[in-house]
Amino acid sequence: MALVIFARSSIARLALLHGILLAAAMVAVLGGVYFVTSRIIAAEGDQLIALEAQGLAEDYRDRDLDAFVTAIADRAEDPWVRGGVYELRGPRGDFLAGNVVVLPELAVQPGGWAEFEVAVTRGDANASRQIRARVVELGGGFRLLVGHDIQDRGAFRAVMLRSIAWAVVVTVLFGLFSGWWLGRRIARAAHAIGDSAGRIAAGSLGERLALTGSGDEIDTLVSRFNDLLARVESLTTTMRAVLDSTAHDLRGHLNRIRGAAQDARRTAVDPAQAAATEAVLAEIDRLGTTLQGLLRIALAESGTAPLEEVNLSAVANELADFYQPVAEPGQLTVAIEPGLVVRGHRQLLAQALANLLDNALKYGRGTPILITARRDAGLARLEVRDGGPGIPAEYRELATQRFRRLPGSSGLPGSGLGLSLVAAVARLHQARLELSDAAPGLRVVLSIPLTGLTPG
């Protein structure tokens, strides 16, 4: 679980990037050291060979040939103690002295360098040694090869490469760890903020994040976030207060108008007058219903409606039972999984579901209606499906907006607030509302988080 979150999080990316950057820096630095060191060692070795070759060339000029050949032969004896190889050839390419026989095969110009391997027998084992050698023209067609064993140079390079490889591995691991550690610190703060934001979105507006007291950037962020929360809380409180006072005021006015109209209706003697006041009363009632619908939506949207544990299965069963007699016999099919408990507002949930059933009965016009509720990955999935004309895809978004009614439904009773209330109630419950084609008909799915399970 923690690993999954880690892999998905920005910490993982941060840690990885950190590790890669550290490793790259390490490779660059150590690679540079390796390159320079190898160059110095190679140059020093080459200089030794060049000096020896130069010395021997001078010997050749100073001594007679026999003495020189003997001297080379002496040097060539017991070569592996000194690690030197020699090969002297005469003008016709004839071998005069030396401990290796390579010159005929080497396509090296005099003054040039050659590298080759020489097999050495030590006891029973056949070992191969890497040799770097210089070929010099001695004059009179004589050629001399002077070489040194550079096996140790290669071994040194190998050790160095291994060390560098290990250093890189360790650095990557260290980089990943330090990246993870740094990231976790930030992520912890981010998660704390995110969790709080979630709870706040669910209505706990009074909540604040704890400061660590370190005064660092994260503390500053937390403090700003708390300021933001205070602002949101005060705005919400103000909005609720405005809503309440507006509602209070409008209802008061409406109540006085209704009182006056009802009084007029009772005292009316003229039938025309009575009919007129009757019409006024009906309009006032319609206005009252609309006002109440809007206020319910506003209540749900303000997020200040008190939530409690609600048995959604029971609410759905009761409503199905309530609407059963209105439906045709066999029209209503109910399949509700028991024990679906959500954190919610019972009255608003019931009203939302009632609106869906009202719609299904009204627009379904006798077609089969299916009410289902089941558990689905930490969600209570409540579905109401009818076999009516449905809502064309392009109007589905519009259908949940206030006072929006679909073309062709003007003949049917309705305020245009039914689905907006459902949408508002869905938001209050952090639920997902989906309208889709039941082919034929409309399928409305409300997915509400079950209690005790936080998704993700």
Added chain:
Amino acid sequence: MKILLVEDDRRASEYLAKGLRELGHVIEQAFDGDGGLKAAETGSYDVLILDRMLPRLDGLEIVKRLRATGSGVPILILSALDEVDERIQGLRAGGDDYLAKPYHLEELAARLDALARRQRESGSIGKLLIADLELDARARRVTRAGRKIDLTAREFQLLEFLMRHAGQVVTRTMILEGVWDYHFDPKTNVIDVHISRLRQAIDKGFERQLLHTVRGAGYTLTEDA
């Protein structure tokens, strides 16, 4: 009935008082919280109508103070606030019923009757009887003229609600709230259908009809119609 009406909206108070007087009630009016509490403490009333928000002393505060002194007078709270959650607060404070503005006079009158009757009859539980229809709440058994009538759980609750308010008008809203605890208005005629089903069960085949529709108001269960 003698009713104390505490409402700071004078015009609304006048219309309501006039309407209730026409229905034969005696109305006394108070226009703020202090006056309302004083009148309620000194006078004797069958039922109190309290506005939820009053100047000087809040309606809920009056309810709490009256209940604290041991007064059991039925109280109906009127409110211009959304009734879903406010209602719970009102009832918790000790109110007996709660009605949101704008209200219908018929609705209010029906609720007042129910409140006053409940006060008089509190304590009489168990068997309910109207004409030859008998409901045994403990045994969950209904008989008419000695013959057993099978009802669903909800039909039983609906009949019990009607029988507890026998002889009075019960409105659709009262039924919705009292039987289903729903505080919204279903757009279709659901209550009417439930009532007609119940009527089928208890009245069909009997000469004397007990469950009657009161036009423009609601229903009543009575033997004299």
